Amino acid sequence: MYFAKGFLFLLPQTFLLFLLQFGFSQDTITISKPIRDGDVLVSKGETFALGFFSPGASTNRYVGIRYYRAPEQPVVWVANRDNPINDTSGVLSIDVHGNLLLHVEDRNQRIWSTNIVTQSSNNSTHAQLLDSGNLILVLNKTSEVLWQSFDYPTDTTLPNMKLGLDRTTGLNRILTSWKSKDDPGTGNCSYVLNTNSSSPELYLYKSNILWWRSGHWNGFGWSGVPPLSHPNYLFNFSIVNNQTETTTSWVELLPEIFSRLVVDESGSIQRFLSREGDQGWFSLGSAPLDRCDNYGKCGAFGKCQLQNDTEFECTCLPGFQPKSPSEWSLRNASSGCVRKRGQASICKSGDGFVKVENVKLPDSSFARVDEKLSLKECEQQCLENCSCAAYGVVDAKEEVGCLRWYGELIDTRVLNGGQNLYVRVDALELGHSMGFFANKRRLAILVVGLLVITSLLIFQFAHFLIKRKRKGRGRQPTLNSDVTASSTTFQDSQKLDEGIENLDLPFFDISTILAATDNFSFAKRLGQGGFGPVYKGQLANGQEIAIKTLSRSSRQGTEEFKNEVMLIAKLQHRNLVRLFGCCIHKEEKMLIYEYMPNKSLDLFIFDEIEGKIMDWRKRFEIISGIARGVLYLHQDSREKIIHRDLKASNVLLDATMKPKISDFGLARLFRDDQIEANTNRVVGTYGYMSPEYAMEGLYSIKSDVFSFGVLTLEIISGKRNNHYLTGSPYLNLIGHVWDLWMEGKALDIVDSSLAQVYSASEVLRCIQIGLLCVQEQAADRPTMAEIIFMLGNETTLPQPGKPAFINKRTINYGQDSSSSTRAPTSLNDVTISVIEAR
Incomplete structure (x- = not known):
């Protein structure tokens, strides 16, 4: 992307020998015309070809799309990138359900499929390779495109191919690098259009660490990329950001050129350009270019x-x-x-x-x-x-x-x-x-300005005193109110005003909230949280919001409300839920958050049906995202913050399933030099509290680390820590995992909904990190910075010590030992348990 000269590494040619020998011109796969290893599909204008190939020095076979007439015929898309065939018996055909299917013929082994749900039969669809490089699956009767390879890119984007989110289907198109030149499997680098803000940017991640960003779209192009990287005489770039989609794409303005953008395994994005007849590809630039x-x-x-x-x-x-x-x-x-x-x-x-x-x-x-x-x-x-x-x-x-x-x-x-x-x-x-101060006239202006400001401050202070006095009169209990209850509410409200009166946070008028929620319509109600009911709303500008109300019967009161407002208002991180403002109307108190359409994490990982749509890659991204959010609280935010109630129901998921930590009602500030603190009021949720906190009231950053470890093991296993596990003598998930770890059977705990489609080494690493986090002694647990490093790097990890809370149960065979009380699953609201120390 940045202007630089260079050539693309040479890729070997394998299946193109068949083109030169036989000159196939077929561009379509039908029920009667499958593609076998050795056959080649060529687009109508002979721009792209599809067939079987072996990359580099590998002998594995993959189905891929290559340039046909361009130099070196680089691969631009791979179907079975993570599931190669080890011989030449592969067949690409239309199956009985009208899907495009890659299988091994002799063993009837399924390798890859378009896997769309359709009423079509094998006689009603066909697949066609277009001159754009797009492989499409088409319904014969209506020519409706049922599936296209452009929606599932690998490491390369081509002209007219979109990157980004389709908000109607939830499909998010991203680029991911090959593992190596010899292995097109999903690598560690990804190129993503960030759709979480009103001003999208392109992000490059390396090992789940944000590596580079493009800058926002400024009308000319991506603001962090110099104009030479995207000359307007060669390409036309565009971005679409509305309620239907947030996507970016580009087109070539000269028909005689070939161009592509590739993310490689080294963590670099490169834009290449060539023409028919050239000897190679020229790099128009790459990113990141330098240290800055x-x-x-x-x-x-x-x-x-x-x-x-x-x-x-x-x-x-x-x-x-x-x-x-x-x-x-x-x-x-x-x-x-x-x-x-x-x-x-x-x-x-x-x-x-x-x-x-x-x-x-x-x-x-x-x-x-x-x-x-x-x-x-x-x-x-x-x-x-x-x-x-x-x-x-x-x-x-x-x-x-x-x-x-x-x-x-x-x-x-x-x-x-x-x-x-x-x-x-x-x-x-x-x-x-x-x-x-070099100009006396300006100095005089400054003095006058300061005098004016001082006068305004005095006026504002007088206005504040008058306003506060009126508020006090307005909150007096009415004749129809319960006197004791009203007096308590008045005192709580007064305490709240004293804490946030001068906090710079938007205050929403009650009329705005009523309009956004249709007067708190039951249809807008998302669920019940620790504060009270939670509602979905939509502001006049179209912004969707979640309104968390403080009910009078809530176990949490003014202190938690005030704590959450004062803490989260100071926080800005992509893995923390965003607080838009609050609303205080008489005795009613409300917090206004960004709306999380996928609600909370526990809805997915503890549900057999929903858990199936959350594959291991998504679970790993959620674990890493939570870790980054907690690290921000402990180390990178303006204030050092201990959350104290990190759990699955307090992790919300946005439209792209990115995790955001919520509910800061129980959080506490720490000084930079402070190691731990003590409290007489132990708050939190059983199963997530560290032993030193639950038993002695001592909390520190290692308390959150313990909770993170529990949450990691829950995400991997799909089971709650504080629920009885059938067949295990232990009281909780931690004990069960520890037992399997010591026996060398840790993978037995993996959620069955993953169906063994995961990286065993990566899962074992996460289990080991989880066990390191739940060790009994706080000093033995890693910090969040160390956890981030362990998640992103394949280094040797220390062996975990004995976890806390792993006492075995005594089974009474005369009773039903499998019975347990199941905690309710939260919706977009969250729940908090409060435990008073004895």
Whole structure:
């Protein structure tokens, strides 16, 4: 993608020898015309060919699509990439259900299938290879396309092929690298269109770690990719982002060229170009190109700019300084930057914005987007919200649209042809950056401005006192109310106001919530959580929301509500649920979250039917996503936070099944130098609480690690930790897994719905990590940073010690030993158990 010269590695040709020998022109597979190993399907214009091949030095056989007339005939799609055939007996045909089926003829062994549900028979469909490189399965009578290879890309994207999410079907098209040049199996690198924000970006992952991003779409193209990487005289790029789909694609403008984009096993994206008659393929560029391309190279609020080899490339944005100067002196900027002293509570004190020119704007998943605002209106919107750290323009072509960042500014780098970023700073930093004090006239303006601001603050304080006095009168119990209950509610509300009155969080009017939920219609009710009922709503702008209400009968009260508002308002991470705001109306209190269409994790992993749609790859991604979310809480957020109630029902799933940790009502803040704390009120859920917390009230980051370990084992097994396991003498899942681990039979615990379609080594690694997390001694458990490393790297892991809570049960054969009480499965709401210490 970045401009660079080079050639694609040479791939061997195997099945094309058949083309040269026999000159087949067939482009269609029917019931009477299957494709056997040695046969070749060629598109009508002879642009692409389909057949069996063996990559590199491998002898395994795969069905793939290659270029036909282009140099070197590179493979662009593989059907059975993870299930090769070890001989030449493969056949690709139409089966009795009208599906395209790859099987071994002699042994009647199924290798791969389009696997669509249709009423069609084998006489009613045919498969055709198009000149676009798309293999389609078509209904004969209506010409309806039932399936297409473009919807299931491997490592290559071609012109007119979409990447991204089809919101009507849930299909998400991503690229994944080959394992090696000799193995087209699903590799460790993936290229994904992030659809979780209002401003999509392309992400490159390596071993589940975010490696590089494209920047948002700015009207010309991807803002983090220089114009030379996508010249407009060769290609036309487009993006669609609506309620139906969020996708990106590109087309060639010159008919005589061939082009493709490939993600390879080294963690690189490359765009290649060739023409018929050329000797090879030219690389138009690749990403990541340099050190500053690595995601988050300079940490939060850092800026990366390549210098000469002797100078460190990282600096802090205006108004910020290194969080750890000692690490920065060693050229390690991963800890990022923090506001300079005296600016921690910057807000409406003469503050303004410093323009940082020609940069790749920060990760837009931490930003809010309004495509209708002008740049001036964007500045005003940002200035009015104390949490707004920076702003920039969405569409650089039309100079319209507003990006506002309310969390950390991550992955900012200097880039030729980049955009302007406006970073919020206080008056002193603003004056320093703009040479303010070099001009006496400007100094006079500053003095007058400060006087005006002081007057406004005095006025606001007086207004606040009057408003608070009126609120107190308005909350007095009515004659028809229960006096005791009303007085308690009034005191709770007063405590709540004192905690969040000045918190910079959007407050929703009750009329907005009533309109969004059809007056809290029963049809909008999602379920019952620990706070109270949870409703689905839709705002006037189309944004779907979840409203969690605090019922009067809830076991959780004002403190938990206040705690959740004050904590989660400060958090911004893709694996944490996003809080849009709150609503307080008289005695009613509500939290407004982003809506999670797939509800909670326990709905899938503990349900035999739903569990079947969650394959091992998805489960592993969920485990890794939860780990990244907890690591953010422990280490990377502005505050060090212990969740204290991490469990399956508190992990919500978005439209693409990405996990988001929710429910911070029981969370607690830690100082950076604090190791553990003690509480007289033990809260949480049985089965997830660490022994030192459950028994002694001691909690630390290792308490969350224990809960993560339990959750990992539950995701792998599809069983609850605190439920009786048939055939096991142990009281819980931990004991059962430990017993199997010691016997060398740990894979016996794997959820039967996975049907042995998983990587045994990867599953064993996750089981071992889970057991390391639930060790009895907190000091023996790994940190979340170590867990992330263990999940993403094939290193030797330490052997786990004895877990906590693995006492064996005594079975009384005179009673029904299999009976147990089954906890209810949550919906989009969450449940919390509160246990008072004796």
